[in-house]
Amino acid sequence: MAKTYDHLFKLLLIGDSGMGKTCLIICFAEDGFNNTYISTIGIDFKICTVDVGRKKIKLQVWDTAGQERFKTITTAYYRGAMGIILVYDITDEKSFENIQNWMKSIKENASAGVEHLLLENKCDMEAKRNVQKEQVIKLAWEHGIRFFETSAKSSTNVDEAFSSLAWDILLKSGGQRSGGQRSGNSHSHPPPAPALT
């Protein structure tokens, strides 16, 4: 049977429990949202296809459990990921502080040169924001990581974030950026930053 896509990219979402990782994937892959919180057990995945430029990209998106007790299982999946999305909740300062630990975990477990992206999720709750924008910009600068404000609830920037990461992986793998536009807003780009060591 003929292949219906040009590239297969494997993505992984990580972050503390309850940040909205599962909801972001459901929003992206199925255009849905559920207020009920059912914590992920171990690991799960969804498949969807996006058009990036003139290429059809099949995304295999792995959803990890944020709970510490699943760490051994979930870190085993880092190595095969081509892109890693870190998620924190803008209303939860601790979840932002923990991003440093998640970054460390990427360095220890993922392949060198893996693409990554930070999502400031639950931006529909801006009034309850507990993490200052300056802190996010500083962290993004230090780690050379781009970030998007997202909301799985209001679908804000979710497609843009996933497509942006797919673009980055495509460009890294030698794809040409022609005949298409990366969707999304450019304010998510921090100033030029040193490469992740």
Ligand SMILES: Nc1nc2c(ncn2[C@@H]2O[C@H](COP(=O)(O)OP(=O)(O)OP(=O)(O)O)[C@@H](O)[C@H]2O)c(=O)[nH]1
């Ligand atoms: N207001 C708001 N709530 C959200 C958003 N995304 C997720 N939630 C809620 O946050 C809770 C946790 O969402 P999940 O997607 O299950 O979180 P998770 O990060 O996958 O959690 P674990 O599976 O335990 O790691 C649920 O009650 C969701 O409805 C968002 O963008 N805005």
